[in-house]
Amino acid sequence: MYRDALREAIDEEMARDKTVFIIGEGIAERGGSYKVTEGLLAKYGPKRVRDTPIAEAGMIGVGVGAAIAGARPIVEILYVDFAMLGMDMLVNQAAKFRLMTGGDGRVPFVMRTQGGTGGGVAAQHSQSLEALFYHIPGLKVVMPSVPADAKGLLKYALRQSDPVMFLEHKHLYMTKGLVPEGEHIIEFGKADIKRPGKDVTIIAWSNMIPRALEAAAKLAEEGIDAEVLDPRTLVPLDKEAILTSVAKTNRVVIVQEAVRRGGVASDIASIIQEEAFYQLDAPIEIVAGLNIPVPFNLELEKASVPQVPGIMAAVRRSLHLAPAAIAAQ
């Protein structure tokens, strides 16, 4: 499972490198709200696995400071929404430090947190905020969708020297998937084709991957062969892989759970239209969260973020299938 893959990555890296440590709320004895850190306290002791008070700005700040001083902190923030309390430390310190010091200062800092909607936790516990980090040069942004990627990317994160926003999804912790045996490391900036196809490129990440794959499977029954591309890391972004896929399909649908306005999808779209303008046979479709805070009511929550039928409809639009053909579905 996704959460076990994350735990394995942390465990292996803590064993390998004694400067790796983890702090967060309820992560020690209790093993964390999503059980990612279960067992680590017993194995690595209270110096390297610590509970914190409810002090997000402080936790992130001390993590950044520890990283500057040469340790490798993992700071677990319960919900990405709460990371807003630590934005100054992320935006003005972690992200800036390397450039401000002319390259001497490095910040090998990893913030692990989770976002997305899930079961009526409402507006302050349901956001997908990757776009905020994406816009801040100096931060890496990682959004694994499957257990193998979760493990490989987290291990890589703990071996490089820039601050990493490692964004998990509350819906994915219990999802299953094969994880390669042995040392399994995935470099940043390498997209993964989760499903090859030739008619249209669906770009998605995190919890939108399962939905995109479900949509692709259903579209296959209609004779539409969709490629599903998972960038896995948004910063750095594998532009090459995206452009290669677009060159093949000439049609793009981007799916993000985050709100439409100013999301990462817009940026990817802006890049594709700039660099592959003459290859596009249709406008790039963006399927995204509505431009609103997430409502508590479950039906409204569901209506607020992309679902499989919405993805399918966007694909059909991009293939210029007449609304009639769509309605017939």
Add this chain to the structure above:
Amino acid sequence: MYRDALREAIDEEMARDKTVFIIGEGIAERGGSYKVTEGLLAKYGPKRVRDTPIAEAGMIGVGVGAAIAGARPIVEILYVDFAMLGMDMLVNQAAKFRLMTGGDGRVPFVMRTQGGTGGGVAAQHSQSLEALFYHIPGLKVVMPSVPADAKGLLKYALRQSDPVMFLEHKHLYMTKGLVPEGEHIIEFGKADIKRPGKDVTIIAWSNMIPRALEAAAKLAEEGIDAEVLDPRTLVPLDKEAILTSVAKTNRVVIVQEAVRRGGVASDIASIIQEEAFYQLDAPIEIVAGLNIPVPFNLELEKASVPQVPGIMAAVRRSLHLAPAAIAAQ
């Protein structure tokens, strides 16, 4: 001047509505770092014009609370960079409150601050962060480029009921411009054509407007007739005005001082390509800040954000002028 226009707006609205008040660092006796609030203490007294300690999260938080309780606060944050300390209050409280309360709770809150590069104040005092607010549904984002807009938009901000990020520019405070006499109010969501033209649409805001106009004037000497469109408010965005202009010119250059990756320009580009795909004769060009923190060194600072020649080059590219023609310049 821009700063006088801002002061007039605050002054007039404080006179009109006794619940309008302003807090910030050094804004009372000292009149603020940019002299926007000069004289207001004497006129409205220490209850409604208050200095605060260095407590950005607290200032923004109490502003939001006061707004919820029916007052009309203006919170001045010295640099938009420092607003990162109050992001939780902006993102999780101010922006969410109306929806979370089913519409009963309103937040007539105005945060005034300034951003942008200017004279070697380096990475933590030079950011253009509008994209972060733009991505958070519930926040309005206003970026006036000339004194008249500054006044009219600030007056409107103080009469509506949603939280407003009123983003000024450090380079604009001393710029001059006509401000209409009498009650001068500008509704949000109305773009302004700062220069009409027919060959290409340059979309820009804040301090990029003077540069876009300068570029347009120089391009006119080359026989290129550029339209310069200033959205003035990014949220709400006047899509109609943009699409009307694009329908006329079929070519778009978007200029923003903020970094390219995940900026508002990308989002506007994504909208145009979606809604006016078949009208575009060339890829939308984005001229933006580099994807890096702003360096201290003045030459590097200058190289980090859009300058007039870069805007001109993008316009020429969008008109398919051969590199040779460009080189000839």
Add this chain to the structure above:
Amino acid sequence: MSAQPKRPNVPSRELLEKLFRTAYKIRVFETEGIKLYRQGLIRGYFHPYLGQEGIATGVCAALQEGDYIASTHRGHGHCIAWGADVKKMVAELLQKETGYCRGYGGSMHIADISNGNLGANGIVGAGTPLGVGAALAAQIKGSDAVTVTFSTDGASNNGTFMESLNLAAIWNLAFVLVIENNQYAVSTTIEESTREPDLYKRGLGIGVESHQVDGNDPLAVYEMTQDAVAKCRAGKGPILIEAKTFRHMGHHVNDPGKYMPADKLAYYKARDPVDRARNNLTEMSGIDAAQIEAIESEIRKEFEDAVEFSRNSREITIAEFEAFTADY
């Protein structure tokens, strides 16, 4: 422990009954609400106020119309003590259109703005700056309203606590910060979170009058709050009150709370605030068992009616939703 105000000689029957009614209503709401949650009727988070009823009860009894409260993620008790309509509360938990937030907010966001309840909050610590803001608005408007923020031991380790309390202090705001020190933040103890578990001491360092009170004694809480509120109305605010208490169960409905030591739990259960309110009422006012029973069944009935009402209410339609969110 700092000085506590003296108890007035004889609390009125009216007051004692009010305290009991409130405490008992919270108890019923939470006990029955948990059942609804377990039946799957309530989604999202549900943080019960069981064991802490004495605080909201005592504090709100000392406030008057026009005052403000701001609450926490564990907010049902504050809402009820403030006099909320139980129907609209249950309807909100059941995500119905008749709820306080029309189903948009849920347990962590119930608010009643027109009535001075600035709302529960999903961000630990956020109620403090918001409450200070309401107190600032009151001062600017020249009103004599007092604002109370209910806060927590957990929140007192967050920067917002000192930062906004300091603003209230320099501006002499009519603001009372009530720290409900239930000694846990989920499973983390107060001793793990700070070297100084007497949280009221933090106010002293920034010149704020600060007290400690037994949070399980509704009358003591009431009296201390009354004193604090009077001082605030006289321009002598803000005031900090730390109320020591303990949860009767885990952090939220699905947390078994195994980490809570049995003896400590037993100690606090023996000092149950609802029992105390009931005992105070019987002992000090001479009301008899039948009258108590009548009050209790009236309150239980109110809750049952609220559930009935809520079950019969409809949810917001997609069309209404689209209209409501059209200008976002």
Add this chain to the structure above:
Amino acid sequence: MSAQPKRPNVPSRELLEKLFRTAYKIRVFETEGIKLYRQGLIRGYFHPYLGQEGIATGVCAALQEGDYIASTHRGHGHCIAWGADVKKMVAELLQKETGYCRGYGGSMHIADISNGNLGANGIVGAGTPLGVGAALAAQIKGSDAVTVTFSTDGASNNGTFMESLNLAAIWNLAFVLVIENNQYAVSTTIEESTREPDLYKRGLGIGVESHQVDGNDPLAVYEMTQDAVAKCRAGKGPILIEAKTFRHMGHHVNDPGKYMPADKLAYYKARDPVDRARNNLTEMSGIDAAQIEAIESEIRKEFEDAVEFSRNSREITIAEFEAFTADY
């Protein structure tokens, strides 16, 4: 005021000379630096440390190799006291490639990571969590390094202060927080910013050993820091030290500082920390005027050389810039 450690009988001549050299070097750096600024050679912000030299001087003399410091926006003094290369400092202010940050940082961002200087900071208050983080890293690595964060009166009203000091406390970190209370945040006085201008009291509320010292007395600062550092190395950290002081001029080079009362300024100028360091050296070690003069001209020469060096240095080229930022 809390207890101060007793002065050891006779400070060594070595120590006294070190204190004087440091204080004087800061004085020269700032005085001459301001001239360069006024000539237009330095851009951006320049916050002089004039009048506060006693603090950085005393604190850093009590530290040893391997320790860490984190600084403020007014950071030149800390940097110099820490033993920085004046050449690289001036070069940085002149945005040259030979500067500490190769011209990328400027006055507010000078750092020297490999040497334990975590850097100045443009965000008031940010040095505290960063310093606590360095202390945490040291604890995890099993090193006996102590971290000192220089902070300010202004920063102590910001949430980061209590929030991160509390983390240092629960983890018993080897961390010393030095609050340079110069009684102003730009033009806002400490009395306007808090009801309790004795800032060290804030540490007491969270169980942190806290002291106050005369920041204009380098020797007193040294002794108190030495004691604090020893306690930290023995696992008894963190410790808070409030050093009272006053600026000799406005907030930054372009601030005339008219709001500073003349009598207060005169009071503090009469207690000039550089004079004190010089007097201590002459009085307690018997060094003569000629030797003092020799030290002073040596230091002035060092600064002049640094200016010469910096003027002759080149700036980063656009090609280097592109290469450096390629992977952002």
